[in-house]
Amino acid sequence: MTFSNPWFTATLLGVVLLFHLDLLVALLNVRQFAKPLPPRMAALYDEEKLKLCAEYHGRSARLDLMRDSFFLAVLLMFWLFGGFAWLDRWSTALPFGTVWNGVAAIAALLLTRALLALPFDAWDTFGVETEFGFNRTTPGTFIADRLKGLFLSALLGLPLLALVLWFFQTQRWAAAYAWGSLAIFSLLMTWLAPRLIMPLFMKFQPLEDGGLKQAILDLAARLHFPVAEVSVVDGSRRSSKANAFFAGFGRTRRIALFDTLVSSHEQDELLAVLAHEIGHSQRGHVPRHLAVGLLESALLFALLHFALQAPGLYQAFGVSGQPIALGLVFFSLLYRPAALLLSLISSALSRRHEYEADAYAREAMGSATPLVTALQKLSTDHLAHPWPHPLAVALHYSHPPLQQRLAALESSPA
Numbered sequence: 001m002t003f004s005n006p007w008f009t010a011t012l013l014g015v016v017l018l019f020h021l022d023l024l025v026a027l028l029n030v031r032q033f034a035k036p037l038p039p040r041m042a043a044l045y046d047e048e049k050l051k052l053c054a055e056y057h058g059r060s061a062r063l064d065l066m067r068d069s070f071f072l073a074v075l076l077m078f079w080l081f082g083g084f085a086w087l088d089r090w091s092t093a094l095p096f097g098t099v100w101n102g103v104a105a106i107a108a109l110l111l112t113r114a115l116l117a118l119p120f121d122a123w124d125t126f127g128v129e130t131e132f133g134f135n136r137t138t139p140g141t142f143i144a145d146r147l148k149g150l151f152l153s154a155l156l157g158l159p160l161l162a163l164v165l166w167f168f169q170t171q172r173w174a175a176a177y178a179w180g181s182l183a184i185f186s187l188l189m190t191w192l193a194p195r196l197i198m199p200l201f202m203k204f205q206p207l208e209d210g211g212l213k214q215a216i217l218d219l220a221a222r223l224h225f226p227v228a229e230v231s232v233v234d235g236s237r238r239s240s241k242a243n244a245f246f247a248g249f250g251r252t253r254r255i256a257l258f259d260t261l262v263s264s265h266e267q268d269e270l271l272a273v274l275a276h277e278i279g280h281s282q283r284g285h286v287p288r289h290l291a292v293g294l295l296e297s298a299l300l301f302a303l304l305h306f307a308l309q310a311p312g313l314y315q316a317f318g319v320s321g322q323p324i325a326l327g328l329v330f331f332s333l334l335y336r337p338a339a340l341l342l343s344l345i346s347s348a349l350s351r352r353h354e355y356e357a358d359a360y361a362r363e364a365m366g367s368a369t370p371l372v373t374a375l376q377k378l379s380t381d382h383l384a385h386p387w388p389h390p391l392a393v394a395l396h397y398s399h400p401p402l403q404q405r406l407a408a409l410e411s412s413p414a
């Protein structure tokens with residue numbers, strides 16, 4: 001663990017630099033509130049709303065900063081005081097065999113991280129979100145959500161992890177097999193999530209027959225979009241923030257609207273939001289996003305293949321020998337800056353898809369107005385940042401900021 005080891009230097013530098021980059025972005029974003037708003041946004045955010053918005057973002061940024069500083073300090077202390085060497089000794093002494101001992105080491109780390117994150121999550125939900133009137137979660141739901149999440153990740157994630165470790169333990173082309181398994185797993189999850197997982201967290205109820213349901217079915221038929229079911233989801237049990245989503249492939253497509261969305265929007269606006277979602281589907285955004293994800297993970301596994309064979313990677317964390325499971329953990333720390341660079345590409349792609357889906361919705365509705373008013377409502381109700389810094393957008397925004405979306409919607413159609 002000295003700077004003469006390039007793996008040590010690269011990982012430490014990456015971790016510390018990313019922390020400072022996030023800090024810088026948070027500061028720039030909060031400072032945006034000191035500047036005068038562009039006129040289009042000033043028309044939507046009155047002075048009181050703007051003040052509330054600045055407070056909300058300031059408070060959230062402070063919590064993020066506290067969380068990040070805490071996790072950086074814990075990581076550095078664990079790392080520099082020989083924590084990984086201790087974890088290696090502890091897990092090798094377990095009686096489950098190399099693969100499952102490795103799974104236990106990673107599970108112990110993940111569980112510790114989840115426990116350490118708990119107070120921050122609770123502060124976010126019952127502190128910040130409650131203060132600004134968004135939170136509807138009870139402590140009971142909060143705890144149940146976390147237990148269910150933990151149980152599901154263990155049930156689905158640990159066997160996959162064991163398989164990956166087994167590949168690396170026994171196969172020459174382990175990286176390729178691991179990548180293939182991950183690809184199959186992600187496809188399986190897109191199929192499984194709406195059927196088995198989401199219903200564990202939310203209650204799906206069929207939308208009652210009536211004007212809204214008929215209008216939705218008419219819209220879907222007009223856009224040649226097969227719908228098996230239209231449901232309403234009890235999002236209001238957790239937050240007042242609203243949303244709509246789709247799930248499923250082929251004939252079994254299921255439209256789900258948050259009850260909070262239904263209650264706060266006119267029928268035309270709901271249809272426009274749905275047309276936007278249908279646009280994502282009809283323009284093939286989902287498979288394209290999946291393909292980009294798979295390309296990214298191909299690169300990840302190729303790099304992992306080389307890194308795991310380098311003794312220097314393990315020495316950088318004070319571990320002698322080359323335990324594969326810990327190698328995965330070390331690589332995940334080393335890989336962070338590369339992951340950030342790749343996420344620049346995928347979020348830029350995602351923002352482009354949003355513009356395309358918006359344009360699709362405008363065409364489907366024959367007018368930009370319903371989507372414009374829906375987006376305005378969603379942004380101001382959620383206290384979205386009216387004017388985020390371009391660096392924050394590039395790094396963290398999967399959706400373009402409201403101002404740009406409105407400008408695109410209100411420009412003459414291409």
Ligand SMILES: [Zn+2]
Binds near residue numbers: 276277280353354357
């Ligand atoms: Zn979208």
